[in-house]
Amino acid sequence: MATTWQRRGVALALATALIAGTAACAREPDAGWKPPVAQGPGGVSLLATAKSSGQKSAGAGKTDKNSPRTKNANTVGAAIPDPAKIGIVSGRIRNDSLPIQARYVYLPGVPKFNERVSELLWTAIKAAGKPYAPQAFPVGAGLGARGCVDGSTERTPAELLLDKATGPAGGSGTAITCSLLGAFGPYVGVRFRTVTGTAETPKQGVKPADAPAKVVADRTTTLYANVQTGEVSDDATRWREEAPAELWRDTVSALRTRHGGLSNAPVAAPGKAQLALAAAALEGAETADDGGLDVTFGPGVAAPELAGLGTDATKDQTSVHVPAKTAESWAAPSEQQRLAAADQPFVGMPAGSWTAPVDCTLVPCVAVTYDDGPSKHTGELLDTLKSKQALATFFMLGNAASGSPDLVRRAAAEGQELASHTMTHPDLTTLSLAAASAQVKDAAAIIGKLSGREVTMYRPPYGAVNEKVLRAVGWPAILWSVDTNDWREPGPDALVQRSVPVLEPGGIVLFHDTHVDSVKTAGRVIDGLRDRGFTLATVSQLFDGKVPAGRVSSR
16 A cells, blocks of 8 residues: 555656646747737727827816827818918918917808807917007018918927917917818818917027927817808817717726726726816827827826726826727717718819908908009909909999999909999099089999999098088098009009008008009019018908098008
């Protein structure tokens, strides 16, 4: 009979043999093996490292210090190489008293979009907490280039603040810029970014993008306008109401797996603060190459499921990838319609709309005016104004308007302002009051009938008007702050010098579209005024549609 020690020896021998046999059958280690990617129920997976896209943290609207923006592939549809060709109107504001610089666009015929853009601009101006008045600059200021700057919304805050094309004076203040995302089907997409802060001038050998910057605020808004319906959607309306909570649950589930959790139990619903964190992350979502979304949460993701694993609120950004199928299920109906139109050609701006709103309390305005037409040169002038997307006011003679009805109709159809310059160009102060009034109002009636617009202001020939005539006519008498004396034919260069350098915000300049040099130099005048920061406005726009009574020579 075997002793206890003998039995133990046999058992030990058998165990040793079993271990040895098992070891002999083991596979070689796989050097390329990686643990499975932590995923949530919707296929949401954690990215290896957080994207430094500077997306907004919940409730703060700030980005990660001086991080660049990666390209937001909300960009779908055709690119826009020349915005003016499809009717987009470009704008620019520089004001050194705040200081601020803004690059932006308006969409003619889409009021809701334009109102959102103006609201964005005024919000930034009011946030500076200083008195504001539109500002123009000397000749050579270089402000003629306007509208969006390609790729600017993906730059670092320091680069935006330091670039003279986008940033405030001295690199300290507010920079507003935009990128055109695409034009397709009935949609135009524009991304706006507002950065407030101070960037230090980089040392030698350091790129502006890498310069130190103290960022106070960094906000991004993406707007998609349907030019057919006039409706506008933004980041906040792209997704179904349930989408932020679903994103948060999937992200927490993936984090739970990463931190060693084995439970597949559903994650509890997020609280208000966590829901806001997820909503802010989703607003800044970027489309990935596979059609899904890359989403970056700001610091502070927290849940009981993570706390139970000893994991506190995240201190850094958390980036996740959302599969295309899941992202599509989260999209609101308007977003699904937009995505469905991505491959369609752009339908074009609303018919007859090519001018944008002008707010002369926001931008420095001047009114360029032309007297004595329409003439054989007026058609060329209208061509120039349209190609430059510029507005002017035409003080027309009644007999000239009767002789060129098509030019009157065209000027009105293209958004130009029309007013009376009397029937036959007399000195009104030499006529009876009844005759003076008839000269003004008979011309206005002809112009109004041809254009389909009511005419309610006039320019007295030679600027000759007295109190009696003012009372008899009862309409604003529009004079000028700058007279180019183009009727003396001083030459093209003199006309530019007599207008561009001397005009002030709110000014009115006098030309005649009966003189060829005035028509030929119109493009140079427009470019020169824009270079100084001016926006061309009609006389009525100078006064927000409420032109004061009596003599008017400037705003």
